[in-house]
Amino acid sequence: MTPLLVALLSAHAADAPTFSRHVAPILFKNCVTCHRPGAIGPFPLTTYAEAKKRAELIADVTGDRTMPPWKPVAGHGEFLDSRTLTAAQIATLKAWAAAGAPEGDPKEAPKLPTFKDGWQLGKPDIILKMPKAFTVPAEGRDVYMHFVFPLDIKTEIYVKGVEVRPGNLKVAHHAIGLLDGSGAARKKVDPATGGYVGFGGPGFVPAGFTPGFVPGATPRFFEPGSAITIKKGTDLVLQMHYHPTGKPEDDLTEVGLYLTKEKPTRHMFGVLLGALDIDIKPGDANYVCSDSFELPVPLKVSSVWAHMHLIGKEVRLTAELPNGKDVKLLKIADWDFNWQDTYLYKHPVILPKGTKLKAVWKFDNSAANPRNPNDPPKRVLNGESSTDEMGGLWLGGEVANELDMVALLLANVGHYFEVESKKKAR
Ligand code: HEC
Incomplete structure (x- = not known):
């Protein structure tokens, strides 16, 4: 040289x-x-x-x-x-x-960060535990379990924060928190596992959602005045997603509830959009469905959650303001069922009355899609199992007062009945 x-x-x-x-x-x-x-x-x-x-x-x-x-x-x-x-x-x-x-x-080299053990939000007022450890098998597909935590409360309670503490971070991929006021979930529990299997849905209509768990995300208290009210007779249900590691692993997850005496003064609401009229031909690599909903009252948006199953490819949510301007609220271009976080907006997004929320979901039912659970591809309809599909979007936010709350609830429930009525028959 x-x-x-x-x-x-x-x-x-x-x-x-x-x-x-x-x-x-x-x-x-x-x-x-x-x-x-x-x-x-x-x-x-x-x-x-x-x-x-x-x-x-x-x-x-x-x-x-x-x-x-x-x-x-x-x-x-x-x-x-x-x-x-x-x-x-x-x-x-x-x-x-x-x-x-x-x-x-x-x-x-910088120092390796230290990770705080224990409850990140401090000692909870109520600690709910899984009835017994659940064993995630060494091999095989990911496991989707629902665990029911009865609350056993005498009166309604106001919850200012929820922290889910997975018992085993090696296998706990994520958890979604749901409230069941119907008693349906507890009936589904299999004593052998302490929970029940369920892929795309919990098997009941949730009375509400609570924060779950995503690796790396910070648990937070709710904004002042926006506690969740939980009524007597309600069960908290955790939908846990486990990722086998090659060795059997036990998990014993806990949920901490932080209470406040203050009744919520703010009016929090989740707007639901969906597409259930799904009917995808085998091989169709670009199947599109959509939904739109017009806000009857102003909404201050704080979070968004999207849902599809395995062959979901893309989801997009846009708000068309009454002045014609578009606000882009969410786009996921490479959907992965395994990473469905609730995303919290850095700054609340103010949507005036008359705003049209427009959602689009795209699916890839071709053999070239490595996530396609059917080989060869089959016709896919709406449903809760891993070989069915769903298009869902949930937009969390706040309305100004009780009247607006009722107006939005009626409009959105009516809208969702319409979505449900378009389901394709099997
Ligand atoms: C929120 C959790 C999380 C964070 C943060 C994260 N990873 Fe990963 N990573 C995973 C998981 C889980 C897998 C296993 C595959 C999967 O589930 O997607 C993985 C897999 C990988 C792989 C193997 C991919 C393969 O094809 O075999 C590499 C390399 C990797 N991560 C690097 C990184 C790097 C570099 C960063 C930071 C820049 C990072 N990861 C941040 C969770 C994470």
Whole structure:
């Protein structure tokens, strides 16, 4: 090698990002909540040796934005706890892998963040426990279980916060919290497992939702004045999604409720949109359905949750304001059933009366879709099992007063009956 080339190469190597100085800060901030011993990520990324082994893979999965898992497309709603890397961070990881994943000076590496054990919101007023540990099998498909937590309360209670504490972060992928006032859920419990299996729905019409669990998301108290009222006779139901690890794993999840004496003064409401008139031909790679709902009163939007099953591909929600302007509320372009968070808007979105909410769901029922549960593809209709489909959207927000609440409730329930009536017969 000529001296010039050596000089050039070493200059280049000196420029390459190192683990200690450039890569560790990115991984520690964005990856280790899940990629640490005992958490849901399939391997830890807490040390140089662990990261070096997978440098190329890290560059690939951050480059195509499959990691960190974060579904909403930028420009369609601005959300709290957003897990996205900047283009510069992605470029750094790529350049580091390309340079052979150098370590640099270990003294330059930041300290690994510490993770607080125990209840993040402090000691709860009520702690609900699963009746017994549930064993997630070593192998096989993901497991979707419902566990029923009877509340055993004498009067209605006002809940200012909910924290779900998974018993085993290696297998607890996420949890959705539901309220059942009908008693239907507890009847479904199988004493052998302490819960019941259910994929796309809980098997009852929820009386409400409570915060669940998503790895890496921060539990929060509700805004002052917006406690959830839970009536006597209500059960809390957790829909748990488990991811087998290769070894049988036990889970004993707890739910903490934080109470307040103050009756809620704010009027929180969830608007439901849906498409149940689903009828997808085998092989159809771009099946589209939609729904729209006009707000009869103003709504201050704070959160959004979308729902499809396995062959869902894209979901979009737009608010068409009375002045003709569009507000983009959500877009997920690569739907993954396994990452259905409730997304909290960074700033509330004010929608005036007369706003038209427009939702679009797209499905890919082709053989080329690796997530298609039918091989070969089959005709798909609406339903709750993993081989059926659903298009749903739930928009959480607040209305100004009791009258507006009633008006919105009537309109939205009426709307949903219409959606239900269009279900395709089997
Ligand atoms: C919210 C939890 C979470 C965060 C944050 C997260 N991961 Fe992951 N990661 C997972 C899970 C779970 C899997 C297993 C596959 C799956 O379920 O999608 C995974 C898989 C991977 C894989 C293996 C992919 C493959 O195809 O085998 C790599 C590499 C990876 N993550 C890197 C990262 C990096 C780098 C970051 C940060 C920039 C990150 N992850 C952030 C949860 C997470």
